Amino acid sequence: xxxxxxxxxxxxxxxxxxxxxxxxxxxxxxxxxxxxxxxxxxxxxxxxxxxxxxxxxxxxxxxxxxxxxxxxxxxxxxxxxxxxxxxxxxxxxxxxxxxxxxxxxxxxxxxxxxxxxxxxxxxxxxxxxxxxxxxxxxxxxxxxxxxxxxxxxxxxxxxxxxxxxxxxxxxxxxxxxxxxxxxxxxxxxxxxxxxxxxxxxxxxxxxxxxxxxxxxxxxxxxxxxxxxxxxxxxxxxxxxxxxxxxxxxxxxxxxxxxxxxxxxxxxxxxxxxxxxxxxxxxxxxxxxxxxxxxxxxxxxxxxxxxxxxxxxxxxxxxxxxxxxxxxxxxxxxxxxxxxxxxxxxxxxxxxx
Amino acid sequence: xxxxxxxxxxxxxxxxxxxxxxxxxxxxxxxxxxxxxxxxxxxxxxxxxxxxxxxxxxxxxxxxxxxxxxxxxxxxxxxxxxxxxxxxxxxxxxxxxxxxxxxxxxxxxxxxxxxxxxxxxxxxxxxxxxxxxxxxxxxxxxxxxxxxxxxxxxxxxxxxxxxxxxxxxxxxxxxxxxxxxxxxxxxxxxxxxxxxxxxxxxxxxxxxxxxxxxxxxxxxxxxxxxxxxxxxxxxxxxxxxxxxxxxxxxxxxxxxxxxxxxxxxxxxxxxxxxxxxxxxxxxxxxxxxxxxxxxxxxxxxxxxxxxxxxxxxxxxxxxxxxxxxxxxxxxxxxxxxxxxxxxxxxxxxxxx
DNA sequence: TAAATTTATGCAAACGTTTGCGCAAGCTGT
DNA sequence: ACAGCTTGCGCAAACGTTTGCATAAATTTA
Numbered sequence: 001x002x003x004x005x006x007x008x009x010x011x012x013x014x015x016x017x018x019x020x021x022x023x024x025x026x027x028x029x030x031x032x033x034x035x036x037x038x039x040x041x042x043x044x045x046x047x048x049x050x051x052x053x054x055x056x057x058x059x060x061x062x063x064x065x066x067x068x069x070x071x072x073x074x075x076x077x078x079x080x081x082x083x084x085x086x087x088x089x090x091x092x093x094x095x096x097x098x099x100x101x102x103x104x105x106x107x108x109x110x111x112x113x114x115x116x117x118x119x120x121x122x123x124x125x126x127x128x129x130x131x132x133x134x135x136x137x138x139x140x141x142x143x144x145x146x147x148x149x150x151x152x153x154x155x156x157x158x159x160x161x162x163x164x165x166x167x168x169x170x171x172x173x174x175x176x177x178x179x180x181x182x183x184x185x186x187x188x189x190x191x192x193x194x195x196x197x198x199x200x201x202x203x204x205x206x207x208x209x210x211x212x213x214x215x216x217x218x219x220x221x222x223x224x225x226x227x228x229x230x231x232x233x234x235x236x237x238x239x240x241x242x243x244x245x246x247x248x249x250x251x252x253x254x255x256x257x258x259x260x261x262x263x264x265x266x267x268x269x270x271x272x273x274x275x276x277x278x279x280x281x282x283x284x285x286x287x288x289x290x291x292x293x294x295x296x297x298x299x300x301x302x303x304x305x306x307x308x309x310x311x312x313x314x315x316x317x318x319x320x321x322x323x324x325x326x327x328x329x330x331x332x333x334x335x336x337x338x339x340x341x342x343x344x345x346x347x348x349x350x351x352x
Numbered sequence: 353x354x355x356x357x358x359x360x361x362x363x364x365x366x367x368x369x370x371x372x373x374x375x376x377x378x379x380x381x382x383x384x385x386x387x388x389x390x391x392x393x394x395x396x397x398x399x400x401x402x403x404x405x406x407x408x409x410x411x412x413x414x415x416x417x418x419x420x421x422x423x424x425x426x427x428x429x430x431x432x433x434x435x436x437x438x439x440x441x442x443x444x445x446x447x448x449x450x451x452x453x454x455x456x457x458x459x460x461x462x463x464x465x466x467x468x469x470x471x472x473x474x475x476x477x478x479x480x481x482x483x484x485x486x487x488x489x490x491x492x493x494x495x496x497x498x499x500x501x502x503x504x505x506x507x508x509x510x511x512x513x514x515x516x517x518x519x520x521x522x523x524x525x526x527x528x529x530x531x532x533x534x535x536x537x538x539x540x541x542x543x544x545x546x547x548x549x550x551x552x553x554x555x556x557x558x559x560x561x562x563x564x565x566x567x568x569x570x571x572x573x574x575x576x577x578x579x580x581x582x583x584x585x586x587x588x589x590x591x592x593x594x595x596x597x598x599x600x601x602x603x604x605x606x607x608x609x610x611x612x613x614x615x616x617x618x619x620x621x622x623x624x625x626x627x628x629x630x631x632x633x634x635x636x637x638x639x640x641x642x643x644x645x646x647x648x649x650x651x652x653x654x655x656x657x658x659x660x661x662x663x664x665x666x667x668x669x670x671x672x673x674x675x676x677x678x679x680x681x682x683x684x685x686x687x688x689x690x691x692x693x694x695x696x697x698x699x700x701x702x703x704x
Numbered sequence: 705t706a707a708a709t710t711t712a713t714g715c716a717a718a719c720g721t722t723t724g725c726g727c728a729a730g731c732t733g734t
Numbered sequence: 735a736c737a738g739c740t741t742g743c744g745c746a747a748a749c750g751t752t753t754g755c756a757t758a759a760a761t762t763t764a
Contacts, residue, residue, distance in 0.1 A: 012425075012680075013506035017720060028744045033722060045742060065482045066427060067720035069418045070749045077461075077482075085443040088646075094437050098464060107461050107482060109429075112450060130417045130429075130459065154364040238646075268650055294440075294590075298620055300652035328364070369750060380714050385752060397712060419750035422719045 025055040077107045079127040079135040088293040096314020156324040162205045172317040179306040179339040180213030191350030196229040196256035241269020264289035282348035302344035377407040429459045431479040431487040440645040448666020493555045508676045514557045524669040524687045531658040531691040532565025543702030548581040548608035593621020616641035634700035654696035
């Protein structure tokens with residue numbers, strides 16, 4: 001019946017609050033608030049302000065952001081939703097965003113969807129519940145329920161890397177069409193004709209644009225990709241690239257001259273699969289990637305790819321978010337950042 | 353180009369709150385709270401509960417986490433402090449943490465210190481201000497003001513990868529001493545005698561243990577590292593590795609047989625620097641890393657290194673945090689996870 | 705059938721800020 | 735000296751929950 005005596009738990013140290021500072025300096029706590037609130041000017045005499053500030057720092061006062069948020073309806077926190085932080089494209093974006101938002105006092109809440117569309121919507125709801133001031137969505141699908149939900153809730157949204165079909169979402173993207181068309185053109189001009197392609201789900205604008213870029217370049221040269229030279233991956237990982245490449249190599253008796261991969265990780269998987277099949281890269285088969293993630297210059301062979309300015313895109317997205325936060329009625333704008341061709345050793349020149 | 357559906361002065365949509373649901377279902381809002389609060393059992397009749405739930409979902413009610421946090425003094429959010437998310441060791445840790453904390457409703461706030469100790473303390477303060485329920489510190493120094501601050505504030509802390517000098521901090525670490533000693537022993541047993549080492553700042557337990565591991569193995573074989581075979585890096589990046597290696601190669605007329613690097617990124621930089629100097633790896637010089645980050649099996653030459661179970665460490669850290677959150681009086685425990693030697697092509701066997 | 709107990713709900717006080725409003729002083733100008 | 739202004743600060747009401755306590759109704763017990 002008798003309860004065991006409650007253990008002498010050292011409670012979470014009592015935080016000093018406004019009223020503590022107030023009584024210690026002999027003023028009302030609203031005065032303390034006015035003194036300490038950044039960007040509050042005038043209205044309080046200098047000597048009082050100074051005294052309050054002294055007491056506050058002596059007592060080690062730190063504002064309670066939760067209480068402040070409840071009152072001001074702004075949490076100074078923003079969400080970043082990605083497929084999987086383990087994909088090396090995302091950390092530089094996070095860095096970029098942080099570098100512009102953090103100085104303004106924003107904290108970043110990251111969420112991984114694991115490529116799930118339900119998880120994505122769930123994350124938006126959870127972040128909305130936490131009253132984030134805005135959301136960066138890097139998983140934007142051409143038709144995306146998460147985007148609709150944000151609009152419905154009135155949460156400022158900036159789409160990163162990708163864009164919706166309507167194009168009505170504020171977004172900072174890489175120019176994937178341009179990049180992939182340029183890369184494909186280079187490949188064709190190096191003499192390749194039997195071209196295989198590994199593409200990603202076409203409900204992502206990045207995947208769609210890259211595939212369209214390939215097709216545009218090939219059309220321009222009177223070429224096209226036959227069905228047996230086309231493979232699909234569900235997500236961006238080396239394993240998926242390996243699997244798709246094996247399917248590709250098994251689909252026809254003779255292997256293609258080159259495999260254009262939607263992304264570097266896929267390309268690395270492709271290199272692995274080719275080696276497994278005894279094919280030398282690029283002697284027997286050429287391979288290209290996209291993104292130019294770190295280490296692509298160090299692998300064997302060094303990967304020819306398209307360099308995306310990820311950090312710059314992150315910074316631009318952060319700046320765009322700041323704009324929308326200060327002016328919610330701004331019309332949606334899309335910024336496209338041009339990538340750069342990076343030619344290394346994984347592509348053979350058949351002309352020589 | 354059509355214009356976006358411009359809604360008139362689209363304010364942030366008014367959130368439906370408890371009292372809305374209450375008046376719509378004809379009960380007091382406290383009743384609604386009791387019905388909706390997860391884990392509240394009994395006390396409310398089934399028909400009322402059902403009606404309230406129906407109204408709530410019809411109105412799309414989502415609790416205001418900020419208000420809830422203010423009342424309950426718990427934000428269900430935790431902080432993760434790292435040096436730099438661009439270092440590939442951190443994303444798997446984040447994944448691991450998220451995989452165990454997210455199902456319990458915790459959100460993760462990430463902060464990058466950029467290797468700054470002031471930034472670290474600042475991050476702790478900012479997170480404390482936001483009332484995070486706990487902090488994962490992956491930047492723990494042997495003597496760390498941030499750790500002290502957390503203790504002082506009573507914020508549950510789990511140190512990840514590293515440990516303080518006292519060892520009194522809850523922590524999940526890799527057994528760096530064991531790993532580096534094993535690797536070094538292997539290197540010595542492969543016939544290497546002229547061994548160079550690139551180490552990191554010794555105020556980090558990881559760096560310290562690895563260096564001690566090297567020394568222990570060498571002592572056991574009657575060897576030691578002369579001053580001109582020792583180089584230092586300030587942070588973990590390829591550039592730093594390249595710089596340190598160049599210093600190493602310039603410090604003596606004859607190059608060492610092997611360079612043991614504190615970390616994979618440093619090793620990659622070392623490979624680059626050696627190539628720059630016209631040295632072939634591993635024919636002319638051997639190189640080893642530590643961590644086994646992704647792609648280390650694909651670079652040229654494939655890197656011999658020590659594999660850390662990063663995701664597993666993240667999960668263990670998450671579980672430990674959950675324990676401390678539910679029982680703050682638990683004594684500090686340190687969990688060490690054993691790594692694995694991964695031998696690939698970057699290490700030459702001088703015995704054959 | 706009254707008393708005692710249980711059950712289901714309402715009431716109102718927190719949680720720690722921010723901020724509009726009001727009111728004393730102190731000042732200015734006539 | 736007095737009306738009007740300005741300045742500096744206190745007062746108290748929010749913000750949207752959670753939760754101890756009170757209470758009315760329903761049920762059981764004596």
